[in-house]
Amino acid sequence: MDDKDEDLGAFDPNIPEEGPSAPPPGWLDDVHGYQGHQGGQDDNPLYPPPPAYNPQPELNRNTLVPNVRVPTVSEEVARDALLKFVKSKWTYSSKPARNLTFKDLKPITVYRYRLETYTESRTSAWQFEAYNGQMVDGPQYGMCPPPWDIPVTSPQRYTDMVEKVRVPHSSFVKLCHTCKGCGRTRCTSCSGRGQKRCLNCHGKGHKKRTGNHRKSSGRRNCTSCHGRGRKRCTPCHGHGYKTCSVCHGSQNLLHFILLTVTWKNNVDDFIPDRQPDFPDKKFEKVTGDPFFIDENVLVYPIQGFPDQEICDASTKMINEHLNRYSSTSRILQQRQTIELVPLTHAHYTYKGKDHSFFVYGTENKVFTSKYPSACTLL
Structure with a gap:
């Protein structure tokens, strides 16, 4: 450190530099049952x-399925649903929806299996x-x-x-x-001196005269530091230290x-893909009619349901949930449901050409890959 550095201000060695905001390794003792923790790290x-019991699937447990009638929609409901859909598309005209002629309304059986594991x-x-x-x-x-x-x-x-x-x-x-118990830490901006070298005159306190002054040579005091060559440090207000940001002094x-403690409902769905013209992803945002609900601390795979894909999905998803959640969480409850999701394929003609659209969900949402819109974008 040269004399110019010493002139910048007094240095107090008793004020420590600012340490890390999180305690260093080994700073805190382990507590029984909570070993391996260090402050500032992730949880x-x-x-x-382990549970006091190990439940096993029940043998010969058949799922009682009530007589379910596939829901259908009338021409009036289908037309209203299409009109509502067209209204949400500003490039579509409502004229085809109002004047189309229905040929067939074909209901399609769609089952959705859902498993919820509350952890x-x-x-x-x-x-x-x-x-x-x-x-x-x-x-x-x-x-x-x-x-x-x-x-x-x-x-x-x-x-x-x-x-x-x-x-x-x-x-x-x-x-x-x-701050090592000091309550304050050394200002990093001025290194604890309270003053900083003037950047305008580079610490010299003066600058060369310029312009058409009568005395073209010579020096003049720096107007920024008033000839001192140093200025008060703004972050610490010239004290050379700041109140500790962690203990606040x-x-x-x-x-x-x-x-x-985190409670979370972990949900997985399965719908057999039997309708290639309809994207299954559309089912994610609509509801169905849950005609089968099974709830327990641990549910067991469905057996005896007419759609074997639903039974296979139940077995696979229950095993996956047990393997995924039982080791890291406590499973509080499980619920499995089978919904009948309304889906109707509406076929119609307009101006001599055949078209179709789908009405799906209890909300009567509409999906169509092509609509005979009368509006044309330029």
């Missing part, structure tokens, strides 16, 4: 204990806050309860929700790791384990 998954998962991570004399729920009040023994109020079944709970008896106070931090 660590807490695997649930609860728990993760935890060290958190901290500035300590200002608040109550410290530490080990002196007892041992931390195991993560899956901490009581929480469950939401309504099949509702997604996240709740954060402070783990009892996990709190303790420790010096701030960022309190010098101490209250550390604790934060438990995050």
